Amino acid sequence: xxxxxxxxxxxxxGSYIVDLINVDFxxxxxxxxxxxxxxxxxxxxxxxxxxxxxKPELKVIIEExxxxxxxxxxxxxxxxxxxxxxDQ
Numbered sequence: 146x147x148x149x150x151x152x153x154x155x156x157x158x159g160s161y162i163v164d165l166i167n168v169d170f171x172x173x174x175x176x177x178x179x180x181x182x183x184x185x186x187x188x189x190x191x192x193x194x195x196x197x198x199x200k201p202e203l204k205v206i207i208e209e210x211x212x213x214x215x216x217x218x219x220x221x222x223x224x225x226x227x228x229x230x231x232d233q
Contacts (some may be wrong), residue, residue: 148202149209154195155187163194165213166186173203175226183225200225 150156155163168187176182176197183203187195198206204222211218 147196149161152209152232155194155206155211157196158193163189165210168210171210172209173225 147157148155149165149230150162153165155165155168165187167189169190170188171185172188173183173185176184179197182197182199185198185203185206187194187196196206200222203225204220207220208217
């Protein structure tokens with residue numbers, strides 16, 4: 146099982162669990178080697194945890210991260226980036 150548990154904890158089976166309240170910021174980019182997946186980095190101080198997810202899962206993670214920080218935002222899935230977006 147991977148993903149968000151109890152609307153607060155990011156769980157990667159066999160690897161780690163991260164309390165989203167401790168994540169300072171998130172960065173992501175499309176995975177160049179596996180279409181339709183994204184590399185997500187959860188920055189915690191000088192450390193980071195990486196997670197590979199789909200675009201819909203990335204949307205949920207971003208919304209839950211903002212919620213645990215006190216101000217949930219609704220984000221449109223199209224706002225997360227598109228393949229070759231800078232070539233258009």
